[in-house]
Amino acid sequence: MTAFIRAHPFLSGFIGFFLLVTLFSSFAIVPETRQGIVVRFGKPVRIINRYTPGQPFGAPGAGIAWRIPFAEDFVWIDKRVRDIDMEKQQVLSTDQLRLEVDAFARYRIVDPLRMYIAAHSEDRVELALKPILGSQLRNELGKRPFASLLSPEREGAMENIRAGLSRVARQYGVEIVDVRIKKADLPDGTPLQSAYARMVTARQQEARSIRAEGAKRAQIIRAEADADAARVYAEAFGKDPKFYDFYRAMQSYQTTFLGDAENKSSPTTVILSPSNDYLREFTGR
Amino acid sequence: MTNFTGWEARARALFSDNKGPWGAPPGSGGSGGGDEPPVTKGPWGDPPRRRRDSSPAGPATSLDDLLQRGRDRFGGGPGGGGSGFGRRPDGSMIIWGVIGFITLWLLFTSVHSIAPEQRGVVTRFGRYSHTLPPGVGITLPSPIDRVAKIDVENIREITLGSASDETLMLTRDQNIIDIAYQVRWNIRDPELYMFELAQPDETIKQVAESAMRAVIANVTLQGAMGNERGEIEARVAEEMQKTLDFYRSGVVIQGVAVKQADPPAAVNDAFKEVTAAQQEAQSYINQANAYSLQLHQKAQGDATAFDKVYAQYKLSPVVTKRRMYYETMERVLQGVDKTIIEAPGVNSYLPLNELKRSAPVKEPAQ
Numbered sequence: 050m051t052a053f054i055r056a057h058p059f060l061s062g063f064i065g066f067f068l069l070v071t072l073f074s075s076f077a078i079v080p081e082t083r084q085g086i087v088v089r090f091g092k093p094v095r096i097i098n099r100y101t102p103g104q105p106f107g108a109p110g111a112g113i114a115w116r117i118p119f120a121e122d123f124v125w126i127d128k129r130v131r132d133i134d135m136e137k138q139q140v141l142s143t144d145q146l147r148l149e150v151d152a153f154a155r156y157r158i159v160d161p162l163r164m165y166i167a168a169h170s171e172d173r174v175e176l177a178l179k180p181i182l183g184s185q186l187r188n189e190l191g192k193r194p195f196a197s198l199l200s201p202e203r204e205g206a207m208e209n210i211r212a213g214l215s216r217v218a219r220q221y222g223v224e225i226v227d228v229r230i231k232k233a234d235l236p237d238g239t240p241l242q243s244a245y246a247r248m249v250t251a252r253q254q255e256a257r258s259i260r261a262e263g264a265k266r267a268q269i270i271r272a273e274a275d276a277d278a279a280r281v282y283a284e285a286f287g288k289d290p291k292f293y294d295f296y297r298a299m300q301s302y303q304t305t306f307l308g309d310a311e312n313k314s315s316p317t318t319v320i321l322s323p324s325n326d327y328l329r330e331f332t333g334r
Numbered sequence: 335m336t337n338f339t340g341w342e343a344r345a346r347a348l349f350s351d352n353k354g355p356w357g358a359p360p361g362s363g364g365s366g367g368g369d370e371p372p373v374t375k376g377p378w379g380d381p382p383r384r385r386r387d388s389s390p391a392g393p394a395t396s397l398d399d400l401l402q403r404g405r406d407r408f409g410g411g412p413g414g415g416g417s418g419f420g421r422r423p424d425g426s427m428i429i430w431g432v433i434g435f436i437t438l439w440l441l442f443t444s445v446h447s448i449a450p451e452q453r454g455v456v457t458r459f460g461r462y463s464h465t466l467p468p469g470v471g472i473t474l475p476s477p478i479d480r481v482a483k484i485d486v487e488n489i490r491e492i493t494l495g496s497a498s499d500e501t502l503m504l505t506r507d508q509n510i511i512d513i514a515y516q517v518r519w520n521i522r523d524p525e526l527y528m529f530e531l532a533q534p535d536e537t538i539k540q541v542a543e544s545a546m547r548a549v550i551a552n553v554t555l556q557g558a559m560g561n562e563r564g565e566i567e568a569r570v571a572e573e574m575q576k577t578l579d580f581y582r583s584g585v586v587i588q589g590v591a592v593k594q595a596d597p598p599a600a601v602n603d604a605f606k607e608v609t610a611a612q613q614e615a616q617s618y619i620n621q622a623n624a625y626s627l628q629l630h631q632k633a634q635g636d637a638t639a640f641d642k643v644y645a646q647y648k649l650s651p652v653v654t655k656r657r658m659y660y661e662t663m664e665r666v667l668q669g670v671d672k673t674i675i676e677a678p679g680v681n682s683y684l685p686l687n688e689l690k691r692s693a694p695v696k697e698p699a700q
Contacts, residue, residue: 080460081529106525111461129532130581132540153540155581199504199551226581229544233551234502235510245600248509252604256611263615267622274626278633285637292647295655296640299662306666318671327663328674 075118081111084161086124093162094121100128100159126161126171130226133175138183139236142195147240150190150198151232154182154214160222167221174221178214182228185213199233443476451487453524456480462525484524489588492517492539494546500598503547509555510601514594515567517542517574519587526584534583538574541581542590545573559595567592 054061079085085097098110116123133154140148156178158164158171168174189210190198197204211228218225235241286293303309306317323331447470448454454466456473457480466473466481473479495501495514502510519538521527531537549569553562570590578585597605647654 078460080457081462082532106462106529107464109461111457112459127532129530130537131532132537134540153544155537196508199506199508200548202548227577229541229577230547231540231543232547233504235504241510244508244510245598248597248601249604251509252601252608256604256607259608259611259615260618263611263618266615267618270619270622270626274622274629277626278629281630281633281637285640289644292644292651292655293640296643296658299658302662302666306670316670318673319667320673320675322675327667331674 071118074116076113076115077123079111079114081106082127082129083125084128084158085114086126086161086165087114087116088122088124089117089120093124093165096161097123098128099161100157102159124165126158126164128158130155130157131171131175132156133178133182135179135182135186137232138186140187140190140198142191142193142198144194146195147236148190148195148198149232149234149236150186150230151234152182152186152210152228152230154178154211154228155226156218156223157226158222159224163220163222165222174223177221178218178223181217182210182214185210189213201230440475444473444479446471446473446481446483448483451485452483453486454481454483455524455528457482462529465525482524482528484521484527486521486524489518489520492519492535492542493593494539494542495594502598503550505550505555505558506552507554510598511550511555511558512594512596512598513546513550513558513592515542515546515570515590515592517571517587518589518591519585521584522586523584526582530582530584534585537581537583538578538585541574541577542570545570545577546590548573555597559597563592563595 077085079098081098084099086093087095087097097114101108104110114123133156135152135154137149137151140150142148156174158174164171164174168177189206190201193201193204193206201207207228207230211225214228215225235244286297306319307313321328446454446466448466448468450468452468454471456463456466456471458474458478463473463479471481473481493514493516495512500512501514503513505511517538527534549566550558553566558566567590571587574590575587578587596602
């Protein structure tokens with residue numbers, strides 16, 4: 050053999066290269082995250098590392114896989130749980146209100162062969178399932194009044210959507226793990242603005258009622274204080290109403306003509322008749 | 335891998351060069367005898383005949399021969415690629431180099447130090463083998479075993495919503511709230527985290543959004559903004575954990591923190607007005623309370639004063655009454671202008687001019 054290599058260096062190099070390529074193309078490393086289909090001249094012949102529910106990692110399947118070089122091809126398919134992220138959908142509730150819903154689905158390819166035949170690649174599966182997810186969502190949520198759209202989980206709507214999507218997904222060898230609503234918003238424009246307006250008016254109403262409530266309580270407090278003061282006065286002055294009359298008159302004169310601590314009275318001119326009681330002694334009688 | 339095969343080929347070339355010192359290919363061996371009859375007499379015999387054919391310069395020294403062979407093997411150009419590999423001393427250095435390289439390779443790819451917060455997930459030709467605990471772990475060398483070090487202690491954070499842009503959600507009473515929150519999580523099962531989900535981080539984020547939306551849709555605006563925050567956080571964390579466990583994500587939710595739960599900017603003024611109204615109502619009440627206190631004190635004071643005077647009055651009513659009368663009149667009349675009219679029917683003598691004059695004069699003094 051050495052002699053042959055010496056005689057034909059180019060040829061032997063080429064043969065060596067060819068053998069190496071053959072060797073390396075006859076096996077592949079299958080990671081845990083992938084399943085594969087071996088395709089012989091375009092015809093799928095066997096599946097490598099197929100997903101089995103509940104199988105722990107490290108099971109035979111992943112590892113090294115063999116094929117006949119040049120005749121067979123590997124097609125790799127994801128084994129993991131993947132994501133379909135749907136575009137926003139407008140859902141019309143039974144009471145004619147609109148809601149913009151953003152949902153996602155988690156799926157796993159459980160039948161790689163069927164998936165390969167039906168769609169060839171994960172991307173095309175997603176492309177096929179996206180509109181179906183959207184229409185399932187609209188159909189299922191459209192049966193409900195707006196109030197229950199906000200938490201559709203409570204009424205099993207998500208389970209119905211999942212089941213509906215699963216029926217279609219099965220044709221692609223796909224299992225739908227879960228469907229969830231990520232966002233449920235009011236559409237921009239009128240619905241959002243009117244919701245804002247409703248919130249604003251509700252707040253204004255609240256503010257007014259708080260003010261009125263405060264005013265009411267203040268008024269009651271004042272009235273109670275007045276009543277209390279009246280009671281105190283009545284108790285004290287009731288002992289001798291006649292003396293109270295005189296006492297209060299004296300206080301009143303003083304306040305009226307001289308003013309009290311806060312304000313001075315205006316200048317006064319008093320015209321007295323000599324018959325006035327105060328001037329009784331003036332006449333000298 | 336390509337690199338590796340390159341080295342392999344080069345190493346093979348070197349090992350076949352190793353025959354050089356004996357000056358002859360191992361003709362006695364069966365492997366070489368297939369194409370040509372054995373031409374050498376023995377291991378120490380003459381150089382091979384073929385060499386003589388290709389180099390007509392007569393018998394060659396063993397060094398020349400070696401060089402020539404080297405040229406043949408590496409493409410034959412005079413002074414070509416063979417120069418580095420054909421010479422013996424260099425060859426042995428390269429052999430040692432290769433051995434060193436392989437040793438280092440084995441050392442570096444089969445001994446792994448796993449930090450305390452890490453776990454090493456070992457895959458043998460892609461198949462999950464086992465998980466290395468912290469410390470030094472030994473595996474088969476690189477193309478066979480591969481180790482992915484995964485940090486399981488590090489708590490990662492996802493922040494959803496922010497102060498700058500609004501994340502609006504609908505509450506149960508169909509109000510809109512602007513919410514910002516943070517999810518803290520770490521990895522519990524590194525192998526699940528690696529193998530189970532196609533986009534684990536993205537999944538956690540989506541699950542967080544979904545769980546928060548579901549929880550907010552079940553509380554009122556007042557609750558979300560105020561007293562139910564703690565409950566919301568706990569419920570979102572629980573909901574997320576349930577979903578992620580269902581996905582077998584190998585992730586633990588450490589906690590959810592609502593950083594901000596405010597009304598949207600468009601209606602913020604109305605909410606501020608409510609706060610203002612609350613303040614205002616409180617100030618009404620405070621004023622009324624002050625009035626009440628003042629009035630009460632005044633009544634008490636007046637009543638007590640009256641009681642004191644009345645007690646004295648009771649002792650000698652007539653005198654006290656007159657005394658009070660005169661004292662008051664004195665004080666009252668002391669500071670005022672006084673006009674005393676002697677007889678009835680003299681109204682025309684009233685000093686009206688003076689009265690009129692005095693009024694405007696005094697007015698500015700007020």
